[in-house]
Amino acid sequence: MPLDIGIADESRRTPDMPLYTLKNKTTNEIIKTTDPGRALITGKWKDIGRFKGPILRSVASRPPYFHDGSAADLPAVIEFYNNRFSMGLTEDEKADLVAFLAAL
Ligand code: HEM
Structure with a gap:
């Protein structure tokens, strides 16, 4: 299940990373993120910053x-x-x- 644990938060951005500013056209909410994550696949606002946790073997x-x-x-x-x-x-x-x- 893809989850947002904060990895793509603006606060963790280093100078070599992009910063995307996304606006919700219904609520006018703004989210700044280094990677929209799952939202790029689904187009859903709730999926911004969500990523799959990889298998931890090895x-x-x-x-x-x-x-x-x-x-x-x-x-x-x-x-x-x-x-x-x-x-x-x-x-x-x-x-x-x-x-x-x-x-x-
Ligand atoms: C202390 C407990 C935890 C440890 C030791 C741990 C360990 C790890 C490690 C090593 C990775 C990176 C794996 C890789 O890049 O190959 C990872 C990624 C991830 N974990 Fe955890 N985890 C913990 C708790 C959690 C919890 C509580 C959640 C969910 C609420 C979670 C969700 C995720 C997600 C979504 C990723 C992928 C993040 C990304 O790549 O942006 N983890 N975890």
Whole structure:
């Protein structure tokens, strides 16, 4: 199921990425995104920024991560989730999650 976990948010844009400004012609809402994602396929406003989560088998062997390659390694993936979802992970817990991903 495609989900928006915030990877394409304007706040994560680096200078080498585009910034699309999309306007909802019914509500006048504006969304700025580096990648409209699934909305490019469906044309639906609700699908802006939604991406499929890839299968994680052998994930350690294929950095960088996320659709735009914005996480250079597995610790960067964990750092993203820790910040984005305010998980409050300890350094030990982060290391455990990296080891878990590396075992898949
Ligand atoms: C701490 C828990 C989690 C870990 C360790 C984790 C791990 C990962 C990794 C390693 C990737 C990148 C895979 C690749 O690029 O090949 C990924 C992508 C993704 N994950 Fe998670 N994930 C977690 C939680 C979640 C949750 C809770 C959701 C949904 C609410 C989610 C949805 C997604 C989606 C949609 C992508 C694709 C994003 C994109 O490429 O833009 N993940 N995850």
